[in-house]
Amino acid sequence: MQISMDRFEERLGARARRARQPLSCLFEITPRCNLRCHFCYVALDPYQGPYLSTEQSCRVLDVIERAGVLWLTLTGGEIFSRRDFAVIYEYALSKGLLVTLYTNATMVTERVAELLSARPPFSVEVSIYGADAEHYERTTQIPGSFARFEQGVARLQGAGVPLLMKCPISTLSANHVAALVRWCTDRSLPFKADPVIDARHDGGQQPALYRIEPRNVVALRDELHELRHGQPRKAGPLPECSARPEPGAPEELYTCGAGRIAFFVDALGNASHCVIDREPSFPILGLPWETIWAGIGQWVTQPLPGDAPCSGCSLRGGCSNCPARARLATGSAYLKDEYQCDITHAIHGLPPARHAATRAPRAVAACTA
Numbered sequence: 001m002q003i004s005m006d007r008f009e010e011r012l013g014a015r016a017r018r019a020r021q022p023l024s025c026l027f028e029i030t031p032r033c034n035l036r037c038h039f040c041y042v043a044l045d046p047y048q049g050p051y052l053s054t055e056q057s058c059r060v061l062d063v064i065e066r067a068g069v070l071w072l073t074l075t076g077g078e079i080f081s082r083r084d085f086a087v088i089y090e091y092a093l094s095k096g097l098l099v100t101l102y103t104n105a106t107m108v109t110e111r112v113a114e115l116l117s118a119r120p121p122f123s124v125e126v127s128i129y130g131a132d133a134e135h136y137e138r139t140t141q142i143p144g145s146f147a148r149f150e151q152g153v154a155r156l157q158g159a160g161v162p163l164l165m166k167c168p169i170s171t172l173s174a175n176h177v178a179a180l181v182r183w184c185t186d187r188s189l190p191f192k193a194d195p196v197i198d199a200r201h202d203g204g205q206q207p208a209l210y211r212i213e214p215r216n217v218v219a220l221r222d223e224l225h226e227l228r229h230g231q232p233r234k235a236g237p238l239p240e241c242s243a244r245p246e247p248g249a250p251e252e253l254y255t256c257g258a259g260r261i262a263f264f265v266d267a268l269g270n271a272s273h274c275v276i277d278r279e280p281s282f283p284i285l286g287l288p289w290e291t292i293w294a295g296i297g298q299w300v301t302q303p304l305p306g307d308a309p310c311s312g313c314s315l316r317g318g319c320s321n322c323p324a325r326a327r328l329a330t331g332s333a334y335l336k337d338e339y340q341c342d343i344t345h346a347i348h349g350l351p352p353a354r355h356a357a358t359r360a361p362r363a364v365a366a367c368t369a
Contacts, residue, residue, distance in 0.1 A: 020260050020261075020293075020297055021068055021261065022067050022068060022069055022261060022262060022263055022293070023068070023069060023070050023071060023261045023262065024069060024070070024071040024072070024073070024261065024262045025064050025067075025069045025071075025072050025073070025262065025263055025264070025265060026073045026075055026262070026263075026264045026265070026275055027060065027061075027064070027072060027073065027074055027075065027264075027265045028075050028076060028077070028264070028265065028266045028267045028275070029052070029057060029074055029075070029076065029077075029079055029082055029085070029088060029267060030051060030076050030077040030078070030079065030081055030082050030267050031047055031051070031076065031077045031266075031267050032076070032077045032078065032081050033076055033077045033078040033081065033104070034078055034081060034104075034106060034107060034142070034145075035078070035104055035106065035140040035141070035142050035145060036140060036141040036142060037129065037139050037140055037141070038139060038141070038170070038172065038206075038207070038209075038210055039139075039168070039170050039197045039206070039207035039209075039210040040200075040207065041198050041199065041200050041201055041207060041276070042076075042077060042200070042201065043200040043201055043202035043204055047202070047267075047268075049267070049268070051267040051268060052267060052268070052269050054084040054087055054088065056269060056285060057084075057088050057091075058087075058088065058091045059285055060265055060269060060284055060285065061088075061091055061092050061095055061097070062095075063284055063285070063289055064095075064097070064265075065095040065096070065097065066289060067289055067293070069097065070097065070098055071097070071098050071100065071122070072092055072097040072098065072099050072100070073099070073100040073101075073102060074088070074089065074092070074099060074100070074101050074102065075102040075275075076102065076103075077267070078103065078104055078106070078107055079101060079102065079103055080103060080107035080108060080109075080112055081107060085112075086112075086115055089101075089115070089119070089121075090119065093119055098122040099121045099122055100121060100122050100123045100124070100125065101116075101121050101123075101124045101125070102125050102127075103124065103125075103126055103127075103152075104126065104127050104140075104149065104152075105126045105127075105148075105149050105152030105153050105156060106145055106148040106149050106152055107148075107152065108151075108152035108153075108155045108156055109155075110155065112155070113155040113156065113158060113159040114159070116156070116159045116161050117158075117159035117160060117161070120159075120160070120161055120162075121161060121162075122162070123161075123162040123163075123164060124156055124161050124162065124163050124164070125163075125164045125165075125166050126152075126153060126156070126163060126164070126165050126166065127165075127166050127167075127168065128149070128165045128166065128167050128180060128183070128184070128191070129167075129168070129172075129173065130146065130173060130176060130179075130180070131176065131179040131180050131182065131183035132146065132179070133146040133147070135172070135173060135176050135179075136149065138172050139170070139172050139173065153187070153189075157187070157189075163189055163190070164189075164190050164191065164192065165184045165189050165190065165191035165192075166191065166192055166193075166194065167180050167184075167191055167192070167193040167194070168193075168194050168197065169193050169194065169195040169212065169220060170197055170210035170211070170212065171210050171211070171212055172210060174212050174216065174220065177193070177220065177223055177224060177227070178223075178227060180193070181224065181227045193220070193221075193224050195212060195216075195217045195220050195221065196211075196217070196320055196340070196343070197210055197211045198276055198325065198328065199325075199328040199329060200328075201275070201276060201277070201278055201328070203327075203328050203331070205329075208339070211339065214339065214342035214343040214345075214346045214352075215346050217343050217346065217347075218343075218346045218347055221347075251303065251304040251311060251312075251316075252300070252301050252302065252303060252304060253299070253300060253301070253302045253303070253304050253323050253333065253334075254273070254299075254300035254301070254322065254323055255316065255317065255322070256322060258273040258274045258300055258324070259273035259274070259296040259297055259299065259300030259301070260297075260300065260301075263293075263296060264278065265284055266278060266281070269283055269284050269285050269286075270282065270283060270284065271283075271284040271292050271296070272296065273296045273299060273300050274324045276324040276325060276328065277323065277324030277325075277327050277328060277333070280295060280296070280299055282295055282296070304334070305334055308334045308335070308336075309335060309336045309355075309356060310336050310341075315344055315345075315348065318344065318348075319340065319341065319344040320340045320343055320344060321336050321337050321340035321341050321344065322340075325337040325340055336355075338353070338355045341353050341355070
């Protein structure tokens with residue numbers, strides 16, 4: 001009996017998690033971008049180069065292959081802003097990696113489309129910021145970017161690559177959701193929407209200014225479900241970034257797959273457990289892989305302190321708060337991002353959490369102080 005791809009990946013991921021075997025890597029080949037989105041999480045000011053050269057990028061891919069990775073995602077910035085993208089991409093394919101590309105599509109030229117048609121990626125995920133120039137460019141701050149976006153998407157469709165549209169929902173687009181859905185469905189393009197805007201990876205809070213309120217996150221998810229499926233959505237927890245630990249497992253700092261089955265490499269060549277929170281990090285070309293992976297493991301598998309605000313909370317397994325987001329919001333991975341906690345309470349129909357000013361144990365089945 002054949003097993004579906006999703007079921008196969010689930011089983012493979014469960015085995016890899018138990019063995020702490022990395023299966024996927026997110027590789028930021030450049031932080032540079034041709035757009036200037038208000039809520040971008042990439043911080044350029046303290047993050048100047050020199051960035052990895054072509055030769056260094058290929059050496060990183062050698063390490064990724066030797067680590068046993070199957071799924072590689074190339075991200076930016078805007079990946080097609082690198083003039084040597086084709087060389088890096090072809091080299092990744094030659095290593096037998098299943099490559100996903102993250103792009104805004106505004107720099108997809110005919111030459112790029114021809115490359116992807118001849119050498120197809122596993123998938124391409126395109127960010128969409130609006131269904132018309134007014135809304136799109138209100139976010140990107142670049143006149144003419146919507147026309148280039150539409151042209152790029154059309155070229156990708158013409159190349160026949162598997163496409164997924166991603167809709168980051170902010171205060172700039174929250175009243176534009178129906179139009180976003182319609183734009184995608186009119187073109188037979190699958191899409192997903194993410195209503196959670198993360199802070200910059202250096203801790204800068206500017207993106208948080210564009211977050212929608214927690215109660216509106218729930219309403220938005222319900223609206224999206226009804227637009228896509230024609231019926232109300234059943235209540236449930238937030239979708240998680242990867243597999244959760246088995247029931248009854250000891251509480252560890254990280255509950256997702258970061259540092260267990262996945263890792264991140266930035267444009268400077270630093271490997272870490274997560275794209276959101278990039279510390280601790282290790283020079284991937286300067287240390288043996290075994291040393292790097294052990295260091296990442298020590299961080300993500302450490303016990304969650306008993307006096308941490310989320311310790312003992314029964315909602316933790318379905319909460320969008322995590323140590324990465326907590327550290328960006330509070331400066332400490334052991335505290336919590338109150339915004340994420342409020343979203344989880346709203347999703348479960350619970351009263352708003354009372355956030356303690358100091359760290360204290362959590363009562364089981366509650367997030368109140």
